[in-house]
Amino acid sequence: MEIKFLNVSYKKEHIDILKNINMYISDNKITGIYHDDYEVIPNIIMGSVDYQGRVLIDNQELKGKGKGKGKSNLENSKRIKRVSYIKELDNDTFLTSKVSDEFYLMKKSITSSDKDYIDKVISVLKMVGLDNSYLKRDINTLSKSDKRLLEIALNLITNPDILIITEPFLYLNKNKKFNIKKILLDLRKKYKKTIIILSNEINVLYELTDNLIILKDGQVLVNDRTKLIFKDYNVLEKNQIALPDLVLFSKIALEYNKKIDNYLDVNDLIKGVYKVASKTKDD
Numbered sequence: 001m002e003i004k005f006l007n008v009s010y011k012k013e014h015i016d017i018l019k020n021i022n023m024y025i026s027d028n029k030i031t032g033i034y035h036d037d038y039e040v041i042p043n044i045i046m047g048s049v050d051y052q053g054r055v056l057i058d059n060q061e062l063k064g065k066g067k068g069k070g071k072s073n074l075e076n077s078k079r080i081k082r083v084s085y086i087k088e089l090d091n092d093t094f095l096t097s098k099v100s101d102e103f104y105l106m107k108k109s110i111t112s113s114d115k116d117y118i119d120k121v122i123s124v125l126k127m128v129g130l131d132n133s134y135l136k137r138d139i140n141t142l143s144k145s146d147k148r149l150l151e152i153a154l155n156l157i158t159n160p161d162i163l164i165i166t167e168p169f170l171y172l173n174k175n176k177k178f179n180i181k182k183i184l185l186d187l188r189k190k191y192k193k194t195i196i197i198l199s200n201e202i203n204v205l206y207e208l209t210d211n212l213i214i215l216k217d218g219q220v221l222v223n224d225r226t227k228l229i230f231k232d233y234n235v236l237e238k239n240q241i242a243l244p245d246l247v248l249f250s251k252i253a254l255e256y257n258k259k260i261d262n263y264l265d266v267n268d269l270i271k272g273v274y275k276v277a278s279k280t281k282d283d
Contacts, residue, residue: 001058001082001161001194002027003045008053010040019218020053025211027058030188030195032209032226034241038198042085042164045196057162084160088167089147099142100135102154109158124153129179144171152180163187164196169204184208206230206244214241 003025010018017040025031033041043049047062055062087093096102103121110117122132128149134142142150148171155163168184169177187193188210199205205212205226212226216239222229230236230247237243243251 003162003194004054004056004059005044006054006056008044008051008055010044010049010051012037012040016218018051018215021215021218021220023213023220023223025194025196025213027194028188028192029210030184030197030208032197032199032205032212033215034200034202034205034212035198035215036200038088038166041196041198042087042166045162045164046083046085082161084155084158084163086151086155086163086165086168088170089144089151093147093151094139097138097140099137099139099150102139102150103135103157106154106157120157124157127156127183128153129176145173145176148172149176152183156183160193162194162196164198166198167201167204168197168199168208169201181208202242203244203246206247214239216241 005021005023007020007022008018009016009020017037035041040049044051044055045057045062094102095105107117110120112120121135125132125134130146130149130153134146134150139147139150152165165184168180172180184195184197185208188195197205197208209226211224212229213223214221214229221239221241222232222235230244233243233251
């Protein structure tokens with residue numbers, strides 16, 4: 001599902017957060033958003049805040065808070081069911097005290113038999129790296145890492161068309177990060193989901209996203225393919241946007257007249273360095 005922001009403005013406590021922006025979020029892609037305010041874009045897409053301008057989801061106008069009454073609100077409520085938003089953990093993340101009860105609450109938005117739903121719950125827990133024994137656990141006994149994985153599982157079970165996630169690797173170790181990365185890539189590639197990642201970690205955005213939107217001072221600084229954006233060092237450095245570690249390595253190598261492509265994976269980078277070193281040795 002594609003999302004278009006057309007001349008959208010938004011104020012928070014009388015401060016301009018978005019100033020008449022135009023941006024495009026492609027369907028079936030992972031789009032990263034680099035912005036100081038994590039919640040503004042998701043809240044607009046979810047239709048829960050007042051804003052000026054137009055937001056289109058698959059060319060149907062989103063009727064956000066204050067944007068319409070009656071039938072338009074009904075249309076908006078149907079659309080929201082297709083959007084899932086995984087926020088940072090806070091006191092309101094979970095509504096009950098038990099893992100099983102959280103999944104029971106989610107069942108209200110899913111049409112399936114009890115048996116089918118239990119199978120889906122076990123499957124989605126396994127997907128994120130938790131087993132079915134977690135269903136008997138009290139949520140307050142879980143580590144932050146397990147709470148984060150549970151939060152992701154609860155959102156995945158609704159099978160949303162649009163998945164929005166803030167800081168996807170938060171609290172996760174290396175192995176769990178790799179698993180979540182695989183899940184996100186599979187959702188995009190196999191299941192054609194539209195995924196939006198909000199992060200201030202430039203390395204995460206570089207590693208995970210197909211497209212990237214950088215917002216600065218309420219304006220869209222860039223909205224393009226991620227790899228293309230990080231080839232334009234001057235614009236990023238001028239606006240004090242840090243370069244991903246792998247891109248920075250390639251930039252430094254270029255300063256020594258050693259051209260190394262921008263890689264998304266450190267293993268590919270190592271191969272690239274080896275290739276350049278071998279060529280230098282032959283020369």
